[in-house]
Amino acid sequence: MFTERFLRHRRGVHLEIEERARLETAIGEIKTLPPRTNVVVAGEELSQSILLLEGFMSRYIDDRNGLRQLVAVHVPGDFVDLHAFPLKILDHDVATMTAATVAIVPHSALETITQDLPALSRKLWFSTLIDAAIHRAWLFRLGRLDAVGRVAHFISETNVRLMSAGLSDGRRFALGLIQSDLAEICGLTNVHINRVLRQLREERLCVFRSSLVEILDPEKLAAVGQFNPAYLYIDLQSAEVPSSCPRPIT
Amino acid sequence: MFTERFLRHRRGVHLEIEERARLETAIGEIKTLPPRTNVVVAGEELSQSILLLEGFMSRYIDDRNGLRQLVAVHVPGDFVDLHAFPLKILDHDVATMTAATVAIVPHSALETITQDLPALSRKLWFSTLIDAAIHRAWLFRLGRLDAVGRVAHFISETNVRLMSAGLSDGRRFALGLIQSDLAEICGLTNVHINRVLRQLREERLCVFRSSLVEILDPEKLAAVGQFNPAYLYIDLQSAEVPSSCPRPIT
DNA sequence: CAATCGTGATGACACAGGTTAATTTACGAT
DNA sequence: ATCGTAAATTAACCTGTGTCATCACGATTG
Numbered sequence: 001m002f003t004e005r006f007l008r009h010r011r012g013v014h015l016e017i018e019e020r021a022r023l024e025t026a027i028g029e030i031k032t033l034p035p036r037t038n039v040v041v042a043g044e045e046l047s048q049s050i051l052l053l054e055g056f057m058s059r060y061i062d063d064r065n066g067l068r069q070l071v072a073v074h075v076p077g078d079f080v081d082l083h084a085f086p087l088k089i090l091d092h093d094v095a096t097m098t099a100a101t102v103a104i105v106p107h108s109a110l111e112t113i114t115q116d117l118p119a120l121s122r123k124l125w126f127s128t129l130i131d132a133a134i135h136r137a138w139l140f141r142l143g144r145l146d147a148v149g150r151v152a153h154f155i156s157e158t159n160v161r162l163m164s165a166g167l168s169d170g171r172r173f174a175l176g177l178i179q180s181d182l183a184e185i186c187g188l189t190n191v192h193i194n195r196v197l198r199q200l201r202e203e204r205l206c207v208f209r210s211s212l213v214e215i216l217d218p219e220k221l222a223a224v225g226q227f228n229p230a231y232l233y234i235d236l237q238s239a240e241v242p243s244s245c246p247r248p249i250t
Numbered sequence: 251m252f253t254e255r256f257l258r259h260r261r262g263v264h265l266e267i268e269e270r271a272r273l274e275t276a277i278g279e280i281k282t283l284p285p286r287t288n289v290v291v292a293g294e295e296l297s298q299s300i301l302l303l304e305g306f307m308s309r310y311i312d313d314r315n316g317l318r319q320l321v322a323v324h325v326p327g328d329f330v331d332l333h334a335f336p337l338k339i340l341d342h343d344v345a346t347m348t349a350a351t352v353a354i355v356p357h358s359a360l361e362t363i364t365q366d367l368p369a370l371s372r373k374l375w376f377s378t379l380i381d382a383a384i385h386r387a388w389l390f391r392l393g394r395l396d397a398v399g400r401v402a403h404f405i406s407e408t409n410v411r412l413m414s415a416g417l418s419d420g421r422r423f424a425l426g427l428i429q430s431d432l433a434e435i436c437g438l439t440n441v442h443i444n445r446v447l448r449q450l451r452e453e454r455l456c457v458f459r460s461s462l463v464e465i466l467d468p469e470k471l472a473a474v475g476q477f478n479p480a481y482l483y484i485d486l487q488s489a490e491v492p493s494s495c496p497r498p499i500t
Numbered sequence: 501c502a503a504t505c506g507t508g509a510t511g512a513c514a515c516a517g518g519t520t521a522a523t524t525t526a527c528g529a530t
Numbered sequence: 531a532t533c534g535t536a537a538a539t540t541a542a543c544c545t546g547t548g549t550c551a552t553c554a555c556g557a558t559t560g
Contacts, residue, residue, distance in 0.1 A: 012338060043480065061390045064476050069393035071386040086376040088262060091383050091481035114372060118364045125375045126336040128382065133341050135385035136321040140311045142392035143319035143437030147547070178507065187393030192547055194509060210507085226314050230293065231341035397517070428537065442517055444539060460537080 005077025055100030098176030153225030255327025305350030348426030403475030
């Protein structure tokens, strides 16, 4: 079941068994990608989209000086560039952050789904709109929060998304990002990200290491980042505590 | 023809005559709204969406201290909260900025369109994805540009969008925004927006007044804002110079 | 085993933009 | 016309974050 994490715990869009099966058959190929690999370049015409199964991916826009602004981070279960199906050409690049396993879905297969299954089509549409809602939360983060708030907000968001994917127990998760990734996410320099991480550590809110993120005080961290998870449309009532997330190194 | 500006000049999604007619019949009611009026509140369930006919609207997220971050500005022709059709509940508020005329489209009418007309449904989907692309450009603006660049980017973007709507001749357009709106768009204070506007005026790039924005040097302004219009998916080849945009006050 | 490179950590200093407050201008209401 | 209020403008000062530079550590690689 490659699609098992897709739209999981998403409020109001439960996938029926037949719908999930139909998506499974739409998958053309499973691929493993090395870390830090570009998979989509802005401006090129696309005929397929990527469902992320394992690992982390990013979408970003380059500026004139070669710096980049990340506009999205994707976790397992995300249909990373489904928006390329209607748009055909993207305005940004897509790359792996860590090693990743992906399912390739040809647009021709999505085409037949939109012809036959309006209900499933609507759920695909919905999933692209969650990405847009996350964009808006990121706008809030960049426009209204200071450096500490931005990092706290991002870590809180990622924690909830990974809980929904069964990859965090609510306090501890693996994330293959380095400090300069955080800088490109939060619109800060890596020097300042380093200062912020030290502060979060010293205030016993959260410890960020590339291999493992540990949230010591989830409520306070969320408060510092003014994080309100409503925009994720996740209903964690139904989420079991996973067994597969990283354990403390006691 | 209330829908005449919807998806106009949008690359690859030309609306057929029958499709446009179908959208027209989906309209329930035409309303006029006063300036600075809230029309959607975050968290409330919605059963209709708004097509903007005249005026300007915004979408925004409040922070803890009552400050707000605008996440979108809408111009005539935009289907402002079409994303509420799949999402049902929004993560942000929607309000008019100026006086506005809107067409109300009940979700039940959209429902039948998605049942009957997959091609039109895809174009509706497309239009919500343009909003997402604009979100990403705004992320770039907030994350990577300094104050002058942010304002230059926003004005350049708005100019192109209004050209497509037939409301700018490429150098001059009416926009009912005040300086503190710009502040809430660009993640700055209104005091600093004022400094930036003076600089843009003194460098003869652009003159911003609430009633009229005049771009003296569009190319240089776009360069300062690192503005690349590709993300708008507008094909202005087919755009005629409008007669309805504001004339110089010679 | 040394050399290299990616990543993280830290200090000194600079500056863009925030804060506060006062003043001026524009404009709708009466 | 005149008043009242919202918006725009400007100045003085302050602070959060950027810039630049250096060093430490661990993982590769030759």
